Amino acid sequence: MKCIHCDIEMITASMDTGLTTGSLFYIWKKEKGVFSSTKKSEVKVYVCPECGYIELRADKPKNLI
Numbered sequence: 001m002k003c004i005h006c007d008i009e010m011i012t013a014s015m016d017t018g019l020t021t022g023s024l025f026y027i028w029k030k031e032k033g034v035f036s037s038t039k040k041s042e043v044k045v046y047v048c049p050e051c052g053y054i055e056l057r058a059d060k061p062k063n064l065i
């Protein structure tokens, strides 16, 4: 994936809260109702080594459907 600003290849990186090292970012979605399960997907982080632009992408977006 290329940076939309610099047109150079972006690198993957990890992002977390800093509170728990090694924790991952997730996006999640909960259906209405007490017994429904929470759907979640890991988030992939791409960063441009030139300008620092960050792009986030759901690793398994179909998990949220």
Ligand SMILES: [Zn+2]
Residues within 6 Å of the ligand: 003, 004, 005, 006, 007, 048, 049, 050, 051, 052, 053
């Ligand atoms: Zn860039």
